Structures are given as C-alpha cells and as structure tokens.
Amino acid sequence: MKSSFLATSPSTLLPLFRFLLACALLLPQLAHALDLDWTRTGKDTVYGEMTYFDFERKTVTIQPAESEGESKEEIKFPSSELDSRSRWMAMFSPHFLQSLPSDNYRGEHLHLALLFIVIPAVIYLFSFWLSAILITQRINPLRAIIALPGAWFLSGFLIVFYIFMIGRYPEHTLTICSVGGLITLCVAALFVSIIYHKSVFHGLVLIIFHSVLAPIIFASAIYASYKLGDAEKVDQFFEQRIFTPTGLLAQKDEAV
Numbered sequence: 001m002k003s004s005f006l007a008t009s010p011s012t013l014l015p016l017f018r019f020l021l022a023c024a025l026l027l028p029q030l031a032h033a034l035d036l037d038w039t040r041t042g043k044d045t046v047y048g049e050m051t052y053f054d055f056e057r058k059t060v061t062i063q064p065a066e067s068e069g070e071s072k073e074e075i076k077f078p079s080s081e082l083d084s085r086s087r088w089m090a091m092f093s094p095h096f097l098q099s100l101p102s103d104n105y106r107g108e109h110l111h112l113a114l115l116f117i118v119i120p121a122v123i124y125l126f127s128f129w130l131s132a133i134l135i136t137q138r139i140n141p142l143r144a145i146i147a148l149p150g151a152w153f154l155s156g157f158l159i160v161f162y163i164f165m166i167g168r169y170p171e172h173t174l175t176i177c178s179v180g181g182l183i184t185l186c187v188a189a190l191f192v193s194i195i196y197h198k199s200v201f202h203g204l205v206l207i208i209f210h211s212v213l214a215p216i217i218f219a220s221a222i223y224a225s226y227k228l229g230d231a232e233k234v235d236q237f238f239e240q241r242i243f244t245p246t247g248l249l250a251q252k253d254e255a256v
Contacts, residue, residue, distance in 0.1 A: 038062055039083045046075055050090065053079070055099035058250045060090060080249055084235055088222065091248050100247065108247035115246060123221075124148065124214045131210035136196045147195040151188040151207065158184045 038046045038060075051074060052061035058079045064072040082090060090096055100108060129144035162180040166173050185207065186200070193203035225234050243249045 038086045038089070040077065040081045040086075041083050043081065048072075048075075050093050050095050053090065053093070053096045053099045055096075055101065055247060058248070078250075084226070084238060087238070087243050087248060091243065091246060096248065106247075107245065111242075111245040112247075115242065120214075120218075123218050124210070127214040127217050128206075128210045130217075131206050131213055132196065135206050135209065136198050136202055138196050143195050147192045150195070151191050154191055155184050155188050158187065 038048070038050070040046065046062050046064055048062045048064040050060060051063045053059070054061075059076050060079050060082065061074050061076045063074050079087070079090060097112075100112070125144060125148055128148045129141050132144055132147075133139055158180065162176055162184075165176050165180075169176070185204070189200050189203035189207055191203070192206055193200045196202065196206075239249060244251060
C-alpha cells in the first residue's frame with residue numbers, strides 16, 4: 001500500500017502543468033506592469049524611484065535614475081498626472097502608506113483597510129479554490145472556505161510564537177525563521193490535506209501554487225479590465241472608487 005504522504009500520480013498534476021504553461025504565455029503580456037517607470041499622462045515617462053508622497057498636496061516626488069554617472073534632480077508633480085498603472089504602483093508604495101495621517105484617522109484609512117484586507121482575501125480565496133480544483137479535483141467551495149482560513153489561523157499562531165522566541169533569543173533569529181518557516185508550511189499543508197482528504201504533498205503543492213496564482217489573478221483582472229472594456233470608463237471607475245477614496249487623488253472640488 002502506497003504511503004499517503006507522497007501518494008500522487010502524473011494524471012493528478014497534469015492540470016497543474018497545463019495551467020503553468022498558460023501562465024507562462026500570459027506573463028509576457030503582464031510584464032509591462034512591472035516596469036520600474038512612472039508614466040505621466042500626455043508627458044514623458046520618468047524612470048526612477050518614488051521618494052516621497054505629499055498626502056495633503058497630493059504630489060509625487062520621483063528621483064530619476066542616474067544616467068552616465070550623473071545624478072538628476074527630483075521631479076515633483078501632482079498624482080493626478082500619473083496614468084492608471086503608475087497610480088496602482090504609487091498606492092502600493094510604502095511612501096504613500098507612510099504619508100497617511102497617523103494622528104487623525106479618516107475615511108481614507110477605512111478604504112485602504114477594505115482594499116488591503118477584503119480584496120486580497122477574496123482573491124486569495126478564489127485562487128485557492130481554483131488551485132484546489134486543478135490539483136485535487138475537489139470542486140466543493142466549502143472545503144476552500146474551511147481550509148484557507150484554517151491554514152492562515154494555524155500559521156498566524158505559529159508566527160506569533162516565533163516572534164516571541166526571537167525576542168527571547170535574538171542571536172538565533174535566522175535559525176528560528178528558517179526552521180519555523182518550514183514547520184509552518186508543513187503544518188499548513190497537513191491541515192489542507194486533511195480537509196481535502198489528500199496527501200501532504202498535495203497540500204504543499206496547493207499552498208505554493210495558489211500563492212503564485214493569486215497575484216497573477218489580481219494583475220490579470222486589472223489588465224483585462226482595460227483590454228476588454230472601455231479604458232476611459234475603467235479609469236473613471238478606479239478613480240472614483242479606489243484612488244480618490246484612498247487619498248491618492250484629490251477630490252474634484254479640491255483639485256487646483
């Protein structure tokens with residue numbers, strides 16, 4: 001009798017290999033979203049790094065990349081001049097998050113919390129369910145609803161314990177993180193395998209695969225919305241529902 005720990009078959013992983021091939025064909029189309037450039041609507045593209053975001057004035061400061069060993073002066077301009085892709089980059093940048101008023105919680109904090117918690121949770125749950133269908137051939141979404149939050153809960157509990165251990169033994173931080181990360185991954189895989197009645201190998205592959213799939217789904221959704229829909233209407237939707245409520249763009253009546 002084969003061990004359930006590593007029991008698998010080529011036919012079980014065939015859908016996974018097919019999906020990986022599809023991702024390989026899709027990624028070049030999404031590669032432009034990872035370019036380290038900032039595009040201003042109707043103006044030249046600026047290659048460089050964001051160094052500051054002024055939350056009150058809604059301005060972005062970019063340090064252009066050095067050219068031929070010569071440094072260039074920083075460029076400051078309103079965030080409204082950024083195109084949609086650059087706005088997404090700015091909103092997920094640490095400089096924008098650090099610019100939020102820490103002494104006065106406003107509506108922007110709630111919108112960001114919903115954006116960074118609810119949307120990723122939905123996307124990760126969907127990617128987990130889709131990955132489970134491909135890897136385990138189990139379609140029931142209830143399993144995903146139980147398995148993913150349960151794996152997160154167990155992982156979170158272990159991570160808190162490792163943080164406590166690092167505080168007690170800071171000289172062993174690397175060892176604790178390495179061993180702890182491996183243990184956490186194995187425990188999460190074991191829990192998932194129990195829910196899906198599969199081997200731990202299936203649980204491990206499912207966790208790793210869905211962690212890669214989720215950001216691809218997120219990027220693909222944004223990319224497809226522009227390619228399949230009216231780009232102007234999509235821009236207006238993101239501006240009204242995401243960029244302005246989170247504080248990246250100024251309200252229309254506040255714009256100078």
